[in-house]
Amino acid sequence: MSEKATTVYDVAEHAGVSIATVSRVLRRPDEVRESTRERVLASVKALGYVPSASARGLAARRTGVVGLFFPDFDAMRETSAFVPDRSGTVPVIPDPAADDVTGSDLLYFDEVLRGAEIEAWRNGLVLLVGVGRGVDSRSIVSDIAGRVDGLAVLAGSVPDEMLEHIARRIPVVLIAGPRRDDDFDHVSVDxxxxxxxxxxxxxxxxxxxxxxxxxxxxxxxxxxxxxxxxxxxxxxxxxxxxxxxxxxxxxxxxxxxxxxxxxxxxxxxxxxxxxxxxxxxxxxxxxxxxxxxxxxxxxxxxxxxxxxxxxxxxxxxxxxxxxPMEDLGRAAVHVLTERLADPSHAPVTLRLPVRVLVRESTTA
Missing domain, CATH: 3.40.50.2300 (Response regulator)
Known part of the structure; x- marks a missing residue:
């Protein structure tokens, strides 16, 4: 028989505090006196307590998870707060020699995913990623939507009527493409x-x-x-x-x-x-x-x-x-967090700037 999992009630009894205090220590530690915080954290460690995300979600009506949905990939850190660049200009500049830059061969989706993960982490959120494959893509995005507080979707990868259905329950942000006649938040490049x-x-x-x-x-x-x-x-x-x-x-x-x-x-x-x-x-x-x-x-x-x-x-x-592929991912999560904080504000259209890098394939 498996050992019974430690609960928040066990931690509260072990530390001699209320379950509300345990909750505050785990979610808003700055609001709890240092001596109390240390006592609760010592009990958490001693008992091997792991907070239940589902239980927190039931209490707060939030899961602490945001979703990112892409079409099939095969068919196609310490960091500051995200600040969008709205300069609107397209500089045409010589690119420095390859020896001056480093990096791996990341593709579009890899970069967007990395940005979304960074921004989710910075906001204390978990990122759930789904990839639509074949005929199951509709069920995949529907399943993800049922597990998250908000969803970022690559434009054109999910039918409009399905997005509208999902948006009745959670915020939806579309990545890429121009704004159409809809009420979704949009994040794209020029x-x-x-x-x-x-x-x-x-x-x-x-x-x-x-x-x-x-x-x-x-x-x-x-x-x-x-x-x-x-x-x-x-x-x-x-x-x-x-x-x-x-x-x-x-x-x-x-x-x-x-x-x-x-x-x-x-x-x-x-x-x-x-x-x-x-x-x-x-x-x-x-x-x-x-x-x-x-x-x-x-x-x-x-x-x-x-x-x-x-x-x-x-x-x-x-x-x-x-x-700015990484910034696309960061912007999508950034917009989702703002929408979750204030569901009433008008739909957002965020258009990130691009630049032309002139290299040897077009100039000797």
Missing amino acids: NRAGMRALADHVFDTRDIDGVLYVRGVGSTPDDAERFEGFSEALAARPASDRPGVSVVSAEFSRERARVIGSSLASSGHIPDAVICANDQMALGVLDAFRDHGVDVPGRVLVAGFDGIDAGRHSDPRLTTVQQ
Whole structure:
């Protein structure tokens, strides 16, 4: 027979205090006299007491947990308080040499997840992460929603009617994409301005007669906004200076973009520039051009979007739009905590700035 778990009542009796005092020591220790606090903590340690999250949740009507839901990953610290940057500018700057920076090959979801975890930890919350896989994605997000105080969701990964149903019970924050006709809080980056600045940089680097735009999945909000930015940059140029454009989809996949790049190289029909809607696709194009001996940037310019670490270690290093992926995750949890503290305030739209990092894939 298993030993009976220690309860808050056992701790209170052992320390000679009330259960309310034990609760205050564990949740708001600064409000309890030091001698009492030390006595209660000594009893907690002596009895091996572990507070029950479910019991706390029943008492406070809160779980202390926030959720983060992504689509399938495979298909796609000490720190200060989060302060959003609302400057609204898109700087175009030379990026320092790869030797000057450190980091692992983190991808978009990894960075967003890390930011969300940091902000949850800073606020004394637990982060519950769910990944929608196949036909079970609806049941997964529904299950997560039933376990958390608030939920951050990548825009477009959950049907609107399901989000509306969830939002009747808990706050929902959408990550990425523009605000639509809804009452959710939104956190995103300026995809359109970033891609327009990137395209302007490429078009201004040298004479471009033909450009290939490689997009992701057209149904995703980020992809649509980035294509709008590219189209705006194109339309803003004089007709005599406007390159011919081809558009293909590589579904945000490095492998599919590698096939596209190999096809271009094998056919000999290589455009003057290839602009990709994310870094993974741009890296796939670079892979193919390198394998076929195509000179980048001498023969063709290549650029991406996201600013993942792999782009600073490619050969040549990848020109890209760096979005604050970690800050996206932090902002989502930050907005959730504010919504939990004051459910009545108006829906929030937080748009984080981006910057163009100019590297060797577009400049000698």
